[in-house]
Amino acid sequence: MKLKNSEIKKKLHEEGYKFTKQREAIFDVMVDNLDKHLSCDDIFDCLKDNYPEIGIATVYRTIQLFEKIGLVHKVDFDDGFSRYEISTETDGHNHHHLICVKCGKVMEVKLDLLETLEEEIEKTGQFSILDHNVKFYGHCSECKE
Secondary structure: OOOOHHHHHHHHHHOOOOOOHHHHHHHHHHHHOOOOOEOHHHHHHHHOOOOOOOOHHHHHHHHHHHHHOOOEEEEEOOOOOEEEEEOOOOOOOOOEEEEEOOOOOEEEEOOOOOHHHHHHHHHOOOOOOOOOOOEEEEOOOOOOO
């Protein structure tokens, strides 16, 4: 999934924001690291050599803006850090995560078998589900040996 700069620019413009070089660079880091779950500090570390003019405060403010307008969403792995992923409008739900309790590795699970459960819950009329989030904790293949 590669979002084009024109799509990001359009989304920012629709929300009343400018498409700056700093915002472009920060989003490019997220796109280049789709397989990772980056914190603001991680994003800053990726930027600092090529963009020394972008400070950590700019990264935090930009990520907060991206979250506000729906370009990214926050994920929490119960490790004290907020991490972020690019949002995709084609996803009905966030994907699930496998978290190794030994090394901290995080893997994504695209399979979503909870839609049937959601439908059953909503049939009662007592609750309207917007989304769900599942995290599995255990040992990755390297750590279980």
